[in-house]
Amino acid sequence: MFKISSLFKFLTGCFLFFFVFTSCKEEEKPLSVAEMQINSLQNDHDKWYRYHKTNIDLSSDFLPLGETGDTIGKKAFLEAIITGEFMVFARKPEGDREKYQLIRLREDADDGISYNIAADTYTEYRYLQMEGKTFPEFHFKDLNGRSFSSDELRGKTLVVKTWFIKCKPCIDEMPQLNELVKEYSDREDVVFLSLSDDPEEELEEFLSKTEFRYEVIPNSQPFTKDSLGLTMYPTHLIVDGEGKIRKVAHSAPKMIAFLRKFL
Template sequence: MFQFISCNNEEKLIPAFDPSPVDTIIASEDGYNRYYYQKMKFNDSSAYFDQNDSSINSSNFFGKLYKGSFFPLKSGNSNAYKLIEIKTWSSEPVNGMIRGVALQQYKKAVLIGRILFDRAVTDVKGVTIEPAAILKKAVFIKFWFIACVPCVEEMPELNNIVEKYKNDTTIRFISFAFDKPASLRNFLSKMPFKYHTIPVSNKYVLDTLGVESFPTHLFVKDNRVVKRLGSYREIETIIKDSLQKN
C-alpha cells in the first residue's frame, strides 16, 4: 500500500509504513536481530525517508540514524525505509547495534561522489598516475592487503579481466594496499597482480575513506566514486553496460 502526501498542491506518492511493531522489535536483542536479518537489506535501489516523510539521500538517512534516536522502519511492500523517532530505548544494546549499522552504512554512502585522486600517485613499480590521466575513464579500484586471504584468492580472476580489456584505453585498474612498498614488491614478485598497486596507509583507507571490509571494489568515473561493488564479479557487467551505451 502507498499513501499520497500533498506538497505545494502536488500529490506525492510514498510507501506506507506501519510503526506498530517497532516497540516490540526494539525491546530485545533477539527481536532486533530477527528484524535485522529479515528486513535491513540496504542497497542501491533503496529509498529513504525522514521522520516527516520527506525523501532524503542515503548519507542523510544514515547520518541521522547514527547521530539521532531513530529506528529504520522498512515499508512492508517496497524497498523503502523511514526514520521512526524513539523517545525512550527499552534496550540500550539494541540502540547501540542500530547506531553501529548506521555508522557502517554512512561511511559507505558518503564515499559515493567523492573525488578519489586529488593528486598524483605512484605505484610500487614507480609508475606515476596523474588525476588528469583518469578523467573520462572507467576506473576500477580494489582495496586489499597481503594477509587478506580472499583478497589474494580473487587475483587470478581479476588478472583475467585486466588481460581481456588491456587494449581498451578508456578502462583503468588500480588497487590500494596498506602494506609497506617493499613487502608489496616482494609479494607481487611471487603473486603477479595486473592492477597498478599503490601503497597507502591504513589510516587513509580506514579513517579517511571509511573502507573497513576487504576486499572492497569501487567503480570510479571521471574521478568520482560512482558505486561500491558487491564483488569483483560486477566489474565485467559494468564494462559491458558501458560499452553498450557507447
C-alpha cells in the first residue's frame, strides 16, 4: 500500500512539473521576423553595415520613431544615434515617407556597430544644425570677373556646391549638376554657385577640358571652412530668398530631390 501511494505521488508530481513547464513554454512569445533580423544584424558588423547603407538614408525626410515606436523629432533621433547606443531599423513606410526606429544595441552587440553608426550620423547631425540658420554674408567674384554678393542675390534661391579639382566624387557628379542647371535655365530667380578651393589658373585649365555650368568661385577655402565650417567635399547647400539655409546635403541626388520639392 505504501509503495503504490508513493508511486502515485511521484507520478502526480511529474505530471504537474510537465504541465507547468510546457505551459510556460507555450506562453513564450515567438520572435517576429523583424526581431530575428535585428538580432542577426547586431551580431555581425558587416551584415549591419550593408543593411544600414542599403536601407537607411538619414538625410531624407523620414519619420523618426523612438524605442517604443512613438514619433520623436529628427534632432532628438540623431542625437540618440550619436551616443552609439542605438542602431536604426527601417519600418514599413508611411505613404512615400520612410519610417525609421531606434533600436537599442545589446551589450553583446558587435563593437564596431556603435562606433561606425555614431561617426556616420555626425555629418547628418551637423548638417541638420545648419538648416534654418542664416547663410554667412559674402562677396564673391567668379572666373569671368562677375561679382556676387548677399545683398545682390536677396530674393533669389541660391544653390551652392563646395569642391576641389582632386576630389573625385566632386567631379563625378558634375554631369548631373550640368543637367540641373539646364533644367532651371529659364529661372532667373535660381543661381548656381560653386565654391572651389583651387586657384584661378588651375581651375581655368581644368574647366577647359571639363564642362561645369555652375558659376565658379576660386580660392574659396577660407569661406567654406571658416565661415561655413564645412570640411567634407562635396557639400551642397540650398539658400532661400531670405538668406536662410534650407538644405545641406553631401550628395547631388539628395540636394536635387529637395530642390525640386522646394521650388
